[in-house]
Amino acid sequence: MPEGIHCAQDYEALASRFLDAPVHAYVAGGSGRERTIEANSRAFDELGIQPRVLRDARAGHTRLTLLGRELAHPVLLAPVAFQALAHPQAERATAQGAAATDTCIVASTLSSCSLEAIATEAGPERWFQLYLQPRREDTLELVRRAEAAGYGALVVTLDAPAQAPSLRALRAGFRLPDSLQPANLATHPPAPPLPTAARGASRIFQGIMAQAPGWRDLPWLLGQTRLPVLAKGVLHPCDAKVLKRAGVAGLVVSNHGGRALDGAQASIDALPAIRQAVGDDYPLLLDGGIRAGDDVFKAIALGADAVMIGRLQVYALAAAGALGVAHLIKLLREELELCMALAGCPTLADIGETSIHRWPRPALVDHQEHHAS
Numbered sequence: 001m002p003e004g005i006h007c008a009q010d011y012e013a014l015a016s017r018f019l020d021a022p023v024h025a026y027v028a029g030g031s032g033r034e035r036t037i038e039a040n041s042r043a044f045d046e047l048g049i050q051p052r053v054l055r056d057a058r059a060g061h062t063r064l065t066l067l068g069r070e071l072a073h074p075v076l077l078a079p080v081a082f083q084a085l086a087h088p089q090a091e092r093a094t095a096q097g098a099a100a101t102d103t104c105i106v107a108s109t110l111s112s113c114s115l116e117a118i119a120t121e122a123g124p125e126r127w128f129q130l131y132l133q134p135r136r137e138d139t140l141e142l143v144r145r146a147e148a149a150g151y152g153a154l155v156v157t158l159d160a161p162a163q164a165p166s167l168r169a170l171r172a173g174f175r176l177p178d179s180l181q182p183a184n185l186a187t188h189p190p191a192p193p194l195p196t197a198a199r200g201a202s203r204i205f206q207g208i209m210a211q212a213p214g215w216r217d218l219p220w221l222l223g224q225t226r227l228p229v230l231a232k233g234v235l236h237p238c239d240a241k242v243l244k245r246a247g248v249a250g251l252v253v254s255n256h257g258g259r260a261l262d263g264a265q266a267s268i269d270a271l272p273a274i275r276q277a278v279g280d281d282y283p284l285l286l287d288g289g290i291r292a293g294d295d296v297f298k299a300i301a302l303g304a305d306a307v308m309i310g311r312l313q314v315y316a317l318a319a320a321g322a323l324g325v326a327h328l329i330k331l332l333r334e335e336l337e338l339c340m341a342l343a344g345c346p347t348l349a350d351i352g353e354t355s356i357h358r359w360p361r362p363a364l365v366d367h368q369e370h371h372a373s
Helices: 021-028 035-045 090-100 115-121 136-148 167-171 217-222 237-246 267-278 293-301 311-342 367-372
Strands: 047-049 064-066 069-071 075-077 105-107 126-130 154-157 229-234 250-253 284-287 306-309 356-358
Touching: 021 167, 021 311, 035 047, 035 267, 047 293, 075 105, 075 311, 090 105, 090 115, 090 311, 105 115, 115 126, 115 136, 126 136, 136 217, 154 217, 217 229, 217 237, 229 237, 237 250, 237 267, 250 267, 267 284, 267 293, 293 306, 293 311, 293 356, 306 311
Parallel strands: 075 306, 105 126, 126 154, 154 229, 229 250, 250 284, 284 306
Antiparallel strands: 047 356, 064 069
Protein backbone atom coordinates (compact mmCIF):
# COMPACT_ATOMS: atom_id res chain seq x y z
CA MET A 1 0.00 0.00 0.00
CA PRO A 2 1.30 3.49 -0.75
CA GLU A 3 1.95 5.77 2.19
CA GLY A 4 -0.30 8.73 2.81
CA ILE A 5 -3.70 7.05 2.34
CA HIS A 6 -5.80 8.10 5.32
CA CYS A 7 -9.21 8.54 3.69
CA ALA A 8 -10.90 7.52 0.47
CA GLN A 9 -10.25 10.83 -1.27
CA ASP A 10 -6.50 10.47 -0.69
CA TYR A 11 -6.47 8.04 -3.61
CA GLU A 12 -7.54 10.90 -5.83
CA ALA A 13 -4.91 13.23 -4.39
CA LEU A 14 -2.12 10.72 -5.06
CA ALA A 15 -3.34 9.49 -8.44
CA SER A 16 -0.81 11.50 -10.44
CA ARG A 17 1.98 9.46 -8.81
CA PHE A 18 0.68 6.25 -10.34
CA LEU A 19 -0.76 7.32 -13.69
CA ASP A 20 1.17 8.77 -16.61
CA ALA A 21 0.25 12.42 -17.13
CA PRO A 22 -1.80 11.89 -20.33
CA VAL A 23 -3.65 8.93 -18.78
CA HIS A 24 -4.32 10.92 -15.62
CA ALA A 25 -5.74 13.74 -17.73
CA TYR A 26 -8.00 11.25 -19.52
CA VAL A 27 -9.28 9.66 -16.30
CA ALA A 28 -9.65 12.85 -14.27
CA GLY A 29 -10.96 15.03 -17.07
CA GLY A 30 -14.44 15.56 -18.37
CA SER A 31 -16.03 16.93 -21.46
CA GLY A 32 -15.66 20.50 -22.63
CA ARG A 33 -14.76 23.03 -19.94
CA GLU A 34 -15.61 20.52 -17.19
CA ARG A 35 -18.41 22.59 -15.70
CA THR A 36 -20.39 19.46 -14.86
CA ILE A 37 -17.45 17.87 -13.04
CA GLU A 38 -17.17 21.02 -10.96
CA ALA A 39 -20.93 21.05 -10.36
CA ASN A 40 -20.87 17.46 -9.09
CA SER A 41 -18.25 18.33 -6.48
CA ARG A 42 -19.75 21.69 -5.53
CA ALA A 43 -23.23 20.24 -5.04
CA PHE A 44 -21.99 17.79 -2.42
CA ASP A 45 -19.99 20.51 -0.67
CA GLU A 46 -23.14 22.61 -0.33
CA LEU A 47 -24.80 19.88 1.74
CA GLY A 48 -24.15 19.44 5.45
CA ILE A 49 -25.17 16.70 7.87
CA GLN A 50 -27.30 17.12 10.97
CA PRO A 51 -25.81 15.45 14.05
CA ARG A 52 -28.00 13.76 16.67
CA VAL A 53 -27.13 12.71 20.22
CA LEU A 54 -27.76 9.72 22.48
CA ARG A 55 -28.97 7.49 19.66
CA ASP A 56 -28.50 3.73 20.08
CA ALA A 57 -26.40 2.50 17.15
CA ARG A 58 -25.28 -0.85 18.59
CA ALA A 59 -27.39 -2.78 16.07
CA GLY A 60 -26.33 -0.56 13.17
CA HIS A 61 -25.54 -1.94 9.73
CA THR A 62 -25.37 -0.85 6.08
CA ARG A 63 -27.33 -3.71 4.50
CA LEU A 64 -29.95 -3.05 1.83
CA THR A 65 -32.12 -4.98 -0.60
CA LEU A 66 -31.78 -4.02 -4.25
CA LEU A 67 -33.52 -5.78 -7.14
CA GLY A 68 -34.53 -8.52 -4.71
CA ARG A 69 -30.96 -9.19 -3.55
CA GLU A 70 -29.43 -8.29 -0.20
CA LEU A 71 -26.22 -6.25 -0.47
CA ALA A 72 -23.81 -5.71 2.40
CA HIS A 73 -23.48 -2.00 1.70
CA PRO A 74 -24.71 0.65 -0.78
CA VAL A 75 -21.42 1.30 -2.65
CA LEU A 76 -21.17 -0.28 -6.12
CA LEU A 77 -18.28 -0.06 -8.55
CA ALA A 78 -19.43 1.86 -11.62
CA PRO A 79 -18.59 0.67 -15.12
CA VAL A 80 -15.28 2.21 -16.18
CA ALA A 81 -13.77 1.44 -19.58
CA PHE A 82 -10.22 0.34 -20.38
CA GLN A 83 -8.90 -0.20 -16.87
CA ALA A 84 -5.69 -1.64 -18.33
CA LEU A 85 -4.66 2.02 -18.61
CA ALA A 86 -4.37 2.02 -14.81
CA HIS A 87 -3.07 -1.47 -13.96
CA PRO A 88 -1.82 -4.54 -15.87
CA GLN A 89 -4.47 -6.79 -14.27
CA ALA A 90 -7.16 -4.26 -15.20
CA GLU A 91 -10.74 -5.26 -14.41
CA ARG A 92 -9.65 -8.63 -13.04
CA ALA A 93 -7.99 -6.86 -10.12
CA THR A 94 -10.96 -4.56 -9.65
CA ALA A 95 -13.26 -7.58 -9.52
CA GLN A 96 -11.01 -9.24 -6.93
CA GLY A 97 -11.18 -6.14 -4.75
CA ALA A 98 -14.95 -6.12 -5.12
CA ALA A 99 -15.27 -9.79 -4.20
CA ALA A 100 -13.12 -9.34 -1.09
CA THR A 101 -15.42 -6.60 0.21
CA ASP A 102 -18.85 -7.99 -0.73
CA THR A 103 -19.21 -5.29 -3.37
CA CYS A 104 -21.31 -5.39 -6.52
CA ILE A 105 -19.23 -4.62 -9.60
CA VAL A 106 -20.73 -3.29 -12.82
CA ALA A 107 -18.55 -4.48 -15.69
CA SER A 108 -18.25 -2.22 -18.72
CA THR A 109 -18.97 -3.19 -22.32
CA LEU A 110 -15.68 -1.40 -23.10
CA SER A 111 -13.61 -3.27 -20.52
CA SER A 112 -10.06 -4.37 -21.19
CA CYS A 113 -10.92 -7.90 -20.01
CA SER A 114 -13.80 -9.99 -21.25
CA LEU A 115 -16.99 -10.06 -19.22
CA GLU A 116 -16.39 -13.78 -18.65
CA ALA A 117 -12.91 -13.15 -17.22
CA ILE A 118 -14.30 -10.46 -14.91
CA ALA A 119 -17.06 -12.82 -13.75
CA THR A 120 -14.56 -15.47 -12.65
CA GLU A 121 -12.93 -12.97 -10.28
CA ALA A 122 -16.02 -11.11 -9.07
CA GLY A 123 -18.27 -12.10 -6.20
CA PRO A 124 -21.86 -13.26 -6.63
CA GLU A 125 -23.15 -9.71 -7.02
CA ARG A 126 -22.18 -8.51 -10.46
CA TRP A 127 -23.99 -6.53 -13.13
CA PHE A 128 -23.12 -5.85 -16.76
CA GLN A 129 -23.21 -2.40 -18.30
CA LEU A 130 -24.48 -2.45 -21.85
CA TYR A 131 -23.95 -0.05 -24.71
CA LEU A 132 -26.55 -0.73 -27.39
CA GLN A 133 -24.64 -1.66 -30.52
CA PRO A 134 -25.45 -0.39 -34.04
CA ARG A 135 -26.53 -3.94 -34.98
CA ARG A 136 -29.10 -5.61 -32.76
CA GLU A 137 -27.51 -9.03 -33.23
CA ASP A 138 -24.31 -7.69 -31.62
CA THR A 139 -26.27 -6.29 -28.68
CA LEU A 140 -28.08 -9.60 -28.25
CA GLU A 141 -24.78 -11.50 -28.27
CA LEU A 142 -23.55 -9.37 -25.34
CA VAL A 143 -26.80 -9.95 -23.46
CA ARG A 144 -26.61 -13.72 -23.88
CA ARG A 145 -22.97 -13.77 -22.74
CA ALA A 146 -23.81 -11.72 -19.66
CA GLU A 147 -26.66 -14.08 -18.80
CA ALA A 148 -24.43 -17.13 -19.23
CA ALA A 149 -21.68 -15.59 -17.07
CA GLY A 150 -24.03 -15.10 -14.14
CA TYR A 151 -24.52 -11.34 -14.21
CA GLY A 152 -27.57 -10.38 -12.18
CA ALA A 153 -28.68 -7.26 -14.04
CA LEU A 154 -28.06 -5.20 -17.16
CA VAL A 155 -27.31 -1.49 -16.91
CA VAL A 156 -27.94 0.16 -20.25
CA THR A 157 -26.21 3.51 -20.64
CA LEU A 158 -28.37 6.04 -22.46
CA ASP A 159 -26.70 9.43 -22.01
CA ALA A 160 -23.68 9.14 -24.30
CA PRO A 161 -24.81 8.33 -27.86
CA ALA A 162 -22.04 10.70 -28.94
CA GLN A 163 -18.84 11.11 -26.95
CA ALA A 164 -18.02 14.72 -26.18
CA PRO A 165 -14.29 15.47 -26.34
CA SER A 166 -12.23 15.99 -23.21
CA LEU A 167 -10.22 19.12 -23.78
CA ARG A 168 -7.96 18.27 -20.84
CA ALA A 169 -7.08 14.88 -22.36
CA LEU A 170 -6.55 16.37 -25.82
CA ARG A 171 -4.26 19.08 -24.48
CA ALA A 172 -2.28 16.45 -22.54
CA GLY A 173 -1.74 14.46 -25.73
CA PHE A 174 -3.73 11.42 -24.61
CA ARG A 175 -4.38 8.79 -27.24
CA LEU A 176 -5.86 5.38 -26.62
CA PRO A 177 -3.13 2.84 -27.48
CA ASP A 178 -3.80 0.81 -30.61
CA SER A 179 -3.14 -2.34 -28.59
CA LEU A 180 -5.97 -1.54 -26.18
CA GLN A 181 -9.26 -2.72 -27.64
CA PRO A 182 -12.54 -3.59 -25.92
CA ALA A 183 -12.28 -7.31 -25.23
CA ASN A 184 -16.04 -7.82 -25.29
CA LEU A 185 -16.29 -6.60 -28.87
CA ALA A 186 -13.34 -8.56 -30.25
CA THR A 187 -15.51 -11.03 -32.15
CA HIS A 188 -17.89 -8.44 -33.55
CA PRO A 189 -17.51 -7.48 -37.18
CA PRO A 190 -16.39 -3.91 -37.83
CA ALA A 191 -19.03 -1.34 -37.05
CA PRO A 192 -20.96 -0.19 -40.11
CA PRO A 193 -19.61 3.04 -41.54
CA LEU A 194 -21.36 6.26 -40.66
CA PRO A 195 -23.77 7.47 -43.31
CA THR A 196 -22.17 9.64 -45.93
CA ALA A 197 -23.41 13.13 -45.23
CA ALA A 198 -24.64 15.15 -48.15
CA ARG A 199 -23.07 18.50 -48.82
CA GLY A 200 -24.07 20.90 -46.08
CA ALA A 201 -25.29 18.10 -43.77
CA SER A 202 -24.17 17.83 -40.15
CA ARG A 203 -21.44 15.38 -39.09
CA ILE A 204 -23.28 15.15 -35.75
CA PHE A 205 -26.97 15.00 -36.66
CA GLN A 206 -26.84 13.15 -39.97
CA GLY A 207 -23.61 11.32 -39.10
CA ILE A 208 -23.04 10.10 -35.54
CA MET A 209 -26.63 10.42 -34.35
CA ALA A 210 -27.95 8.47 -37.32
CA GLN A 211 -26.83 5.29 -35.54
CA ALA A 212 -27.76 6.38 -32.02
CA PRO A 213 -30.25 4.27 -30.03
CA GLY A 214 -33.82 5.51 -29.82
CA TRP A 215 -36.92 4.84 -27.73
CA ARG A 216 -37.85 2.00 -30.10
CA ASP A 217 -34.78 0.04 -28.98
CA LEU A 218 -35.74 -0.14 -25.31
CA PRO A 219 -38.87 -2.34 -25.61
CA TRP A 220 -36.89 -4.62 -27.88
CA LEU A 221 -34.12 -5.00 -25.29
CA LEU A 222 -36.58 -5.60 -22.45
CA GLY A 223 -38.17 -8.35 -24.52
CA GLN A 224 -34.85 -10.14 -25.06
CA THR A 225 -33.88 -10.91 -21.46
CA ARG A 226 -35.29 -11.96 -18.12
CA LEU A 227 -32.61 -10.02 -16.29
CA PRO A 228 -33.67 -6.75 -14.69
CA VAL A 229 -32.63 -3.81 -16.86
CA LEU A 230 -31.62 -0.49 -15.31
CA ALA A 231 -31.25 2.72 -17.31
CA LYS A 232 -28.14 4.79 -16.61
CA GLY A 233 -27.75 8.46 -17.41
CA VAL A 234 -31.12 9.87 -16.34
CA LEU A 235 -31.37 13.47 -15.11
CA HIS A 236 -34.86 14.61 -16.14
CA PRO A 237 -37.94 13.50 -14.16
CA CYS A 238 -40.01 13.22 -17.35
CA ASP A 239 -37.53 10.69 -18.76
CA ALA A 240 -37.61 8.87 -15.43
CA LYS A 241 -41.40 8.50 -15.59
CA VAL A 242 -41.33 7.22 -19.17
CA LEU A 243 -38.59 4.70 -18.40
CA LYS A 244 -40.43 3.39 -15.36
CA ARG A 245 -43.65 2.98 -17.38
CA ALA A 246 -41.69 1.16 -20.08
CA GLY A 247 -40.72 -1.55 -17.60
CA VAL A 248 -37.17 -0.56 -16.67
CA ALA A 249 -36.33 -2.09 -13.28
CA GLY A 250 -34.46 0.93 -11.90
CA LEU A 251 -32.52 4.06 -12.79
CA VAL A 252 -29.03 5.40 -12.30
CA VAL A 253 -29.18 9.17 -11.87
CA SER A 254 -25.99 10.16 -13.61
CA ASN A 255 -24.33 12.75 -15.84
CA HIS A 256 -21.67 10.26 -16.93
CA GLY A 257 -19.23 11.72 -14.41
CA GLY A 258 -19.17 14.96 -16.38
CA ARG A 259 -18.00 13.13 -19.50
CA ALA A 260 -21.12 13.60 -21.64
CA LEU A 261 -22.93 16.94 -21.92
CA ASP A 262 -20.81 19.67 -20.36
CA GLY A 263 -23.19 21.93 -18.49
CA ALA A 264 -25.53 19.15 -17.34
CA GLN A 265 -26.69 19.60 -13.76
CA ALA A 266 -25.05 17.79 -10.89
CA SER A 267 -26.44 14.31 -10.37
CA ILE A 268 -27.18 14.96 -6.70
CA ASP A 269 -29.15 18.09 -7.63
CA ALA A 270 -31.31 16.08 -10.05
CA LEU A 271 -31.96 13.28 -7.56
CA PRO A 272 -34.85 14.67 -5.43
CA ALA A 273 -37.09 15.48 -8.40
CA ILE A 274 -36.49 12.05 -9.92
CA ARG A 275 -37.26 10.34 -6.63
CA GLN A 276 -40.50 12.29 -6.46
CA ALA A 277 -41.32 11.34 -10.07
CA VAL A 278 -40.85 7.58 -9.62
CA GLY A 279 -42.12 7.13 -6.06
CA ASP A 280 -40.58 5.80 -2.89
CA ASP A 281 -40.20 2.11 -3.72
CA TYR A 282 -38.53 2.29 -7.12
CA PRO A 283 -34.77 1.46 -7.26
CA LEU A 284 -32.62 4.57 -7.72
CA LEU A 285 -28.84 4.72 -7.78
CA LEU A 286 -26.61 7.75 -8.18
CA ASP A 287 -23.15 8.37 -9.53
CA GLY A 288 -21.10 11.49 -10.12
CA GLY A 289 -19.09 13.30 -7.48
CA ILE A 290 -18.87 10.63 -4.76
CA ARG A 291 -15.53 11.08 -3.01
CA ALA A 292 -16.20 10.13 0.62
CA GLY A 293 -18.50 8.16 2.87
CA ASP A 294 -20.41 11.28 3.84
CA ASP A 295 -21.20 11.82 0.14
CA VAL A 296 -22.83 8.37 0.15
CA PHE A 297 -24.86 9.46 3.19
CA LYS A 298 -26.00 12.64 1.43
CA ALA A 299 -27.06 10.75 -1.68
CA ILE A 300 -29.16 8.34 0.37
CA ALA A 301 -30.69 11.24 2.31
CA LEU A 302 -31.91 12.79 -0.96
CA GLY A 303 -33.45 9.62 -2.33
CA ALA A 304 -30.81 7.20 -3.62
CA ASP A 305 -30.87 3.55 -2.58
CA ALA A 306 -27.19 3.13 -3.44
CA VAL A 307 -24.33 4.85 -5.25
CA MET A 308 -21.72 3.99 -7.85
CA ILE A 309 -18.12 5.18 -7.75
CA GLY A 310 -16.08 5.56 -10.91
CA ARG A 311 -12.85 7.54 -10.85
CA LEU A 312 -11.98 6.64 -7.26
CA GLN A 313 -11.84 2.95 -8.11
CA VAL A 314 -9.44 3.67 -10.99
CA TYR A 315 -7.17 5.72 -8.74
CA ALA A 316 -7.12 2.94 -6.12
CA LEU A 317 -6.51 0.33 -8.82
CA ALA A 318 -3.57 2.32 -10.17
CA ALA A 319 -2.08 2.74 -6.69
CA ALA A 320 -2.29 -0.81 -5.42
CA GLY A 321 -4.26 -3.12 -7.69
CA ALA A 322 -6.88 -5.35 -6.09
CA LEU A 323 -5.66 -4.45 -2.60
CA GLY A 324 -6.13 -0.76 -3.35
CA VAL A 325 -9.71 -1.29 -4.56
CA ALA A 326 -10.56 -3.34 -1.47
CA HIS A 327 -8.94 -0.76 0.81
CA LEU A 328 -10.84 2.06 -0.87
CA ILE A 329 -14.16 0.32 -0.31
CA LYS A 330 -13.25 -0.41 3.31
CA LEU A 331 -12.49 3.29 3.85
CA LEU A 332 -15.73 4.40 2.19
CA ARG A 333 -17.76 1.98 4.28
CA GLU A 334 -16.17 3.08 7.53
CA GLU A 335 -16.58 6.74 6.63
CA LEU A 336 -20.25 6.07 5.91
CA GLU A 337 -20.73 4.11 9.13
CA LEU A 338 -19.12 6.83 11.24
CA CYS A 339 -21.31 9.44 9.58
CA MET A 340 -24.42 7.32 10.22
CA ALA A 341 -23.51 6.80 13.87
CA LEU A 342 -22.94 10.50 14.59
CA ALA A 343 -26.07 11.50 12.67
CA GLY A 344 -28.17 9.08 14.70
CA CYS A 345 -28.96 6.82 11.74
CA PRO A 346 -28.05 3.21 12.59
CA THR A 347 -29.50 1.88 9.33
CA LEU A 348 -29.82 3.22 5.81
CA ALA A 349 -33.59 3.37 6.26
CA ASP A 350 -33.08 5.92 9.07
CA ILE A 351 -31.37 8.38 6.70
CA GLY A 352 -33.72 11.01 5.28
CA GLU A 353 -33.98 14.62 4.21
CA THR A 354 -34.03 15.77 7.84
CA SER A 355 -30.56 14.23 8.21
CA ILE A 356 -28.97 16.93 6.06
CA HIS A 357 -28.98 20.68 5.67
CA ARG A 358 -27.77 23.14 3.08
CA TRP A 359 -25.01 25.55 3.93
CA PRO A 360 -26.09 29.18 3.41
CA ARG A 361 -24.54 30.53 0.25
CA PRO A 362 -22.36 33.62 0.57
CA ALA A 363 -24.26 36.82 -0.02
CA LEU A 364 -23.53 38.50 -3.34
CA VAL A 365 -21.61 41.73 -3.00
CA ASP A 366 -22.89 44.78 -4.83
CA HIS A 367 -19.59 45.91 -6.32
CA GLN A 368 -20.83 49.38 -7.25
CA GLU A 369 -22.04 49.99 -3.72
CA HIS A 370 -18.83 48.53 -2.31
CA HIS A 371 -16.62 50.85 -4.35
CA ALA A 372 -18.83 53.83 -3.60
CA SER A 373 -18.39 53.28 0.14
